[in-house]
Amino acid sequence: MSSVGSSGSVSDRLAELERGANARSQAQIEHQRQLTSLQREVSELRGLLEEQSYRLEQVIERQRSMLAAQQDAGQPAQAAQPEAAAPAASAANGSGNQPGASSSDEQAAYDNAVNLVLQQKDYDAAIPAFARFITQYPQSDYVPNAHYWLGQLLFAQKRFDQSKAQFTRVVEAYGKSNKRPDAMLKLGVIAREQGDNASAKQHFEQVVREYAGSSAARLAEEYLAGL
Known part of the structure; x- marks a missing residue:
C-alpha cells in the first residue's frame, strides 16, 4: 500500500512539475510575442520620425534651391513655397521622375x-x-x-x-x-x-x-x- 501511495505521490509531483513547466513555457512565449510587438511598434515610430525629418530637410533644400535660382536670375529673393520649389529641387538634386510622370x-x-x-x-x-x-x-x-x-x-x-x-x-x-x-x-x-x-x-x-x-x-x- 505504501508503495502504491508513494507511486501516486511521485506521479502527482511529476504532473505538477509538468504543469509548472508548461506554464513557464507559455509565459515565455507570451513575453516573446509582446517583445516582438513592441519592437515593431518602436521601429514604426522611428520610421515615422525619420520620414518627417527627411521631408522637412527636403522642404528646406527646396527653399534654398528656389532662392538660389531667383538670385541667379536677378530676381528679388522670396520665401519659396514647398510646392513651387519642387521642380527646382528635382533639378538641383539631379533626380527626375519617370518620363510622363509628375513629382x-x-x-x-x-x-x-x-x-x-x-x-x-x-x-x-x-x-x-x-x-x-x-x-x-x-x-x-x-x-x-x-x-x-x-x-x-x-x-x-x-x-x-x-x-x-x-x-x-x-x-x-x-x-x-x-x-x-x-x-x-x-x-x-x-x-x-x-x-x-x-x-x-x-x-x-x-x-x-x-x-x-x-x-x-x-x-x-x-x-x-x-x-
Whole structure:
C-alpha cells in the first residue's frame, strides 16, 4: 500500500512539475510575442520620425534651391513655397521622375507605400508597393528609403536573404543616405540571426567606426557586447 501511495505521490509531483513547466513555457512565449510587438511598434515610430525629418530637410533644400535660382536670375529673393520649389529641387538634386510622370505622382506613390506600413499596417501589400515605387521612380530621392523599408518588411517575415539584398543596396549604392547606418546595422543583425557571428561582428564594428556617436552605433555596441 505504501508503495502504491508513494507511486501516486511521485506521479502527482511529476504532473505538477509538468504543469509548472508548461506554464513557464507559455509565459515565455507570451513575453516573446509582446517583445516582438513592441519592437515593431518602436521601429514604426522611428520610421515615422525619420520620414518627417527627411521631408522637412527636403522642404528646406527646396527653399534654398528656389532662392538660389531667383538670385541667379536677378530676381528679388522670396520665401519659396514647398510646392513651387519642387521642380527646382528635382533639378538641383539631379533626380527626375519617370518620363510622363509628375513629382506629385512620385510623392503620392511613396506616401501610399509608407502609409500601408504606418497607418494601415498592411505589410504584405507594402512590399510590392515599395518594389513598384523603386521600379517606377529609380531616380527618386526616396529610393534609398524604399529599399530600407523593403528590407525591414522582409526581415519581419524572416526572409533574411531577400532582406539582406535590400539593406546591402542601401549600404553600397547610397553612401550619403541617412538610412545607411541603420541598413548596415541590420546586415549585422541578419548575420547574427543566420548564425554568422563573424560577419555580424564586422558589420557592427563598421557601424561604430563610421558612425560613432549615432543611435545606430550605440545599438551596434550593444549587439557586440552580446556576441
